[in-house]
Amino acid sequence: MKSILWFRRDLRVNDNAILAHAKGEVLPIFIFDTNILSGLDRDDKRVSFIYQSVLQLKIDLQILGLDLAVYYGDPELIFAQLKQDGFKSVLCSCDFDAYALQRDRQIETILEMKRFYDSYLLHPSLHVKADSTPYRVFTPYYKALHPLWMSDYIEQFVPAKNLQLAKANFTSVPTLSDMGFVMQKLPDFLYKSSSDHLEDFVAKIEHYKENRDFFALDGTSNMGIRLRFGLISPKQIFNRVKREVGSEFYIRELFWREFYAYILYHFPQTQYENFNDSEVAYENNERYFQAWCDGETGFPLIDATMRHFNQTGLMHNRLRMITASFLCKNLLIDWRWGEQYFAKKLLDYEASSNIGSWQWAAGTGADAAPYFRIFNPCLQSEKFDAQAKFIRSIIPQLAQCTPKSLHVEGGLGENLFLDYPKPIISLAVSRQKALAAFSKKTV
Numbered sequence: 001m002k003s004i005l006w007f008r009r010d011l012r013v014n015d016n017a018i019l020a021h022a023k024g025e026v027l028p029i030f031i032f033d034t035n036i037l038s039g040l041d042r043d044d045k046r047v048s049f050i051y052q053s054v055l056q057l058k059i060d061l062q063i064l065g066l067d068l069a070v071y072y073g074d075p076e077l078i079f080a081q082l083k084q085d086g087f088k089s090v091l092c093s094c095d096f097d098a099y100a101l102q103r104d105r106q107i108e109t110i111l112e113m114k115r116f117y118d119s120y121l122l123h124p125s126l127h128v129k130a131d132s133t134p135y136r137v138f139t140p141y142y143k144a145l146h147p148l149w150m151s152d153y154i155e156q157f158v159p160a161k162n163l164q165l166a167k168a169n170f171t172s173v174p175t176l177s178d179m180g181f182v183m184q185k186l187p188d189f190l191y192k193s194s195s196d197h198l199e200d201f202v203a204k205i206e207h208y209k210e211n212r213d214f215f216a217l218d219g220t221s222n223m224g225i226r227l228r229f230g231l232i233s234p235k236q237i238f239n240r241v242k243r244e245v246g247s248e249f250y251i252r253e254l255f256w257r258e259f260y261a262y263i264l265y266h267f268p269q270t271q272y273e274n275f276n277d278s279e280v281a282y283e284n285n286e287r288y289f290q291a292w293c294d295g296e297t298g299f300p301l302i303d304a305t306m307r308h309f310n311q312t313g314l315m316h317n318r319l320r321m322i323t324a325s326f327l328c329k330n331l332l333i334d335w336r337w338g339e340q341y342f343a344k345k346l347l348d349y350e351a352s353s354n355i356g357s358w359q360w361a362a363g364t365g366a367d368a369a370p371y372f373r374i375f376n377p378c379l380q381s382e383k384f385d386a387q388a389k390f391i392r393s394i395i396p397q398l399a400q401c402t403p404k405s406l407h408v409e410g411g412l413g414e415n416l417f418l419d420y421p422k423p424i425i426s427l428a429v430s431r432q433k434a435l436a437a438f439s440k441k442t443v
């Protein structure tokens with residue numbers, strides 16, 4: 001029986017569930033899905049990254065004696081053709097995003113689908129409370145997984161032996177320009193192999209806990225995008241870092257990723273709706289939103305973060321928390337607007353983590369930051385980057401300003417020679433407004 005191995009968010013050959021469960025004649029495939037690509041900008045960096053990753057996967061599969069057929073089109077039409085070519089089933093890894101669920105339902109009407117779970121450590125359905133309902137708060141969820149995160153090693157998948165490449169009609173790989181995209185320059189760390197990238201991080205993991213919040217330092221792993229597209233599995237990361245002193249805190253972060261996937265799986269409506277049923281009187285001022293997107297708010301840390309983000313698709317976790325809090329609370333703009341903007345640009349965009357984290361920041365989510373917790377971007381700037389290295393490296397006209405002037409609200413106002421926007425809001429006034437909007441309306 002000929003089967004299709006459909007690679008989607010598992011672009012690797014090691015610890016890959018579909019390669020482990022495959023038998024006999026197989027055709028590994030990847031589809032550049034026109035339904036997804038049509039919604040993206042021509043210069044979307046993620047498409048460049050996926051493209052280079054797909055080419056590497058093709059080489060890695062060839063080393064195993066297989067190959068990768070790369071298609072560009074509508075999955076429904078491609079599977080209808082593959083059915084006619086004699087394929088009987090599709091093996092793929094689970095994907096719980098709303099579009100993926102709907103797409104899989106359509107494909108299932110064409111060919112039998114066998115799904116495997118290897119993008120996360122644990123299937124969300126396997127971990128519930130004693131009363132069989134899902135956890136809603138991170139700490140008890142995490143504590144109850146003690147046996148898993150205390151283990152030294154989690155068994156990995158090994159590719160099945162004796163697989164044969166099924167005959168099929170596939171020729172050359174479409175180029176990026178065939179698909180309407182332009183190759184983009186990516187951050188240097190994305191040109192390394194996943195194992196080299198992980199080893200670079202392991203060399204500094206000892207200092208992860210103390211450095212991870214200092215956004216001018218390179219203290220975190222930058223593994224988000226590799227996890228998102230499955231160039232490395234969470235088990236591979238877990239098993240490698242577990243051998244290192246000081247890995248506990250990092251492993252806990254990996255479980256935040258698990259937790260948000262868990263929440264979206266059990267509460268799919270939270271993609272669009274507040275998790276905790278609160279109602280907030282947002283003002284949704286479009287001019288403020290645009291200033292936030294463009295990095296023109298007059299708050300140097302917010303502006304540097306957004307400008308850097310627009311150029312690179314990268315944003316440090318603490319800066320995500322600060323800019324999200326600023327948008328939802330100081331500017332009183334609906335978290336869904338910010339979530340969508342991040343979804344469009346974040347290199348490591350993952351629906352579950354993005355939605356969960358935005359709801360956390362807005363105070364509407366699972367385990368949410370309380371409504372009265374409003375990050376002060378000036379205090380955060382001073383605390384986590386005292387020398388203002390980050391701001392000064394991103395905004396050229398601020399390069400010569402003193403750190404003090406950059407950490408104080410309106411601190412640049414006295415500099416008549418500086419062409420820089422004035423703060424669009426007052427932190428104190430907007431804070432009071434937010435407290436009223438959230439405390440009155442939150443149920």
Ligand SMILES: Cc1cc2nc3c(=O)[nH]c(=O)nc-3n(C[C@H](O)[C@H](O)[C@H](O)COP(=O)(O)OP(=O)(O)OC[C@H]3O[C@@H](n4cnc5c(N)ncnc54)[C@H](O)[C@@H]3O)c2cc1C
Binds near residue numbers: 220223224258
């Ligand atoms: C508003 C907002 C939006 C976010 N959107 C996303 C998103 O779309 N995709 C995404 O992967 N993460 C998201 N995060 C979580 C976090 O910011 C990123 O995972 C992290 O910055 C990625 O960088 P890193 O790999 O260097 O992280 P590290 O600090 O090295 O952490 C290692 C891994 O743990 C996981 N992780 C760490 N923190 C979190 C967290 N708070 N929630 C979920 N997983 C976490 C990630 O997979 C990360 O790669 C968001 C956070 C906020 C506040």
